[in-house]
Amino acid sequence: MQEAMIKRAKELLADGIVDRVIGWKKGEFSYDHTPAVFTSAQELDESFVCDDFTSANLSKYLVKETIREGKILAFLKPCDTYSFNQLVKEHRIDRDKVYVIGIPGGPKLDIEKIRARGITGILNVRNENYTLKIETIYGVSEMPFYEAISVKCESCKSKKHVVYDELIGEDGEVLDSNRFDMVEKLENMTSQERYDFWRSELSKCIRCNACRTVCPACTCEKCVFENPDSGIENKAAADSFEENMFHIIRAFHVAGRCTDCGECSRVCPENIPLHLLNRKFIKDINSLYGTYQAGENTTDKAPLNEYKMDDCEASIVHERGAE
């Protein structure tokens, strides 16, 4: 598929239909690919890559890229197209300046899951019939493919591209995923257990702000957390309150706009399951205000931008559950 993508990108560049290409560039190792913009056929040949480790969502980069002149070609996986649509809807991306090629989605791999098996000194990872052959400086190790897939791919919500100009490969279907299972499990715990769970998770936070920086829904020019008067722009969270505050507000600011792409958890250096906070909001919105999938189209009103006369009262939160 990588060859087909490079070929098509070169054609579009040569025809002058696009001026730039956004994709993924080979990293130092075979598993640390980074998003990059390519401007020539030569660059594409040298470093363009698309494999099991190209999990980064490219949609957010298009906010800055479409401000520049000229048209850009973007390769989007199904989950990325939801983020893309959401940004188009919020007028953050100029749709006319992007040529979207839909490519098949994951599952993508998470190098941390391979490392968690005690495999170190990794040089190269190859997928042979869903068994991973991991070349390390100590020799070759093996592990099943599906045990190394990233958290966001474990509960894939859709293989369908909601927007594209052309497709490489086939379009899939919206899946019936189990993505709310963990949220439900937490909801069924007692308040003390939930508190302990989140304390143990959120206390790992080093306030690197990676979750905010990578999030395709977080595109404010000036973020509330960068306001020195807010008292919480400090790098390290000095108190448990700050950890709670940062994560509640981060999740709240994307409530109703989060497409559940799972980038926040993917980039978290401490592996905090941040997507659970977003999913809690999605689950609540679905159950209280009707099923809503952000980014599915560019016309629906976001749940927090509208209301109904007969919405439930806030006291519903106090009434449900035993504890």
Added chain:
Amino acid sequence: MQVNNNNEFQPLIVAFCCNWCSYAGADLSGTNRLNYPTNVKIIRVPCSCRVNPMFILRAFQRGADGVILCGCHPGDCHYTSGNYFTRRRMTLLFSMLDFLGIERDRTRVEWVSAAEGAKFAATMNEFTEAVRKLGPNRRLEDLRCRKQ
């Protein structure tokens, strides 16, 4: 959190009151000589939907043990639809606080009109007692802001 002379816990309640209804309702309960606890500190806002989730968290940070948000009854908003948005936002916020294991009874939304002085006093009495039972806010406090 405050402690009185007998070393009993006195909850600190922050009440965000809409200028057009609940704030006037509080005034009415005063002119009617109705009692409500001195634990309640009122912050006047132009509309209940002026209250950003950050305000609620900030109140807890600075020592509140309970936060109540009072606005006009649905349909009576001075700005036509503000309180409908408040209702959705606060439902989601309270649900999230509950999800993080913070006692759900520390937060409340109540609709109080300018004519409901009695309801305002009754609500504040009831809410203060509920928070008093829960004890001091420990799960969402900032140690740096703790008094003493």
